[in-house]
Amino acid sequence: MFYFNCLEGFNLLLPDILGRLFTDKTGLQDRLRAEARQNGGPDLNFDAVKQMPNIRSLVWETLRFKPPVPTQYSRARKDFRLSSHDASYEIKKGELLCGYLPLVMRDPVIFNDPDTFQPDRFVGEKGTDLLKYLYWSNGPETADPTATNKQCMGKDYVTLSASMLVAYILRRYDSIKGDGSKITAVEMAK
């Protein structure tokens, strides 16, 4: 599972992010390129991309829109009550539970216009507040993995590495055309 999610997770996530970036017709590439070149200083590293809120939001929105690992299973360790906005269930110890992230990540009570891809959804104070509902890693984006919560241990590396790749490409090229599977034209930065 460790190897599968690391490799396959990135295998699914990166083409999705790049596809969004390369096929966008709203000027997203130019906006993010300006951010990548103006923010973060000369060296690209995790601290530098933390100063690029729009690039980070693109990565988070891609994870929300299509979580690379959509289904998770677990057995209840104790009896407990599981509640949603409008229902509540008694869960017994030992019962098998399945979480289906694409449903959770399109919850209209939480996410405005959930079926629309909004690359700047997680920007600003309101956007950052939404991160507590972003569950691509088997737990909220705002929580840390522990020995008992089964949350993805690579979660911060995943979003920061993906942001770094996007920033690197945008610093290097003035224009990129293509889709998630191939690049058809590039213009080097002058």
Ligand code: HEM
């Ligand atoms: C896009 C890439 C990735 C995605 C989408 C992803 C997603 C996930 C998900 C959903 C789980 C929970 C699985 C379950 O309980 O059924 C998980 C667990 C885990 N992930 Fe990731 N992951 C990714 C990359 C990584 C990387 C790069 C690492 C390590 C550097 C990593 C390390 C782990 C470990 C160790 C667990 C098991 C945690 C536990 O059971 O206690 N993952 N990942």
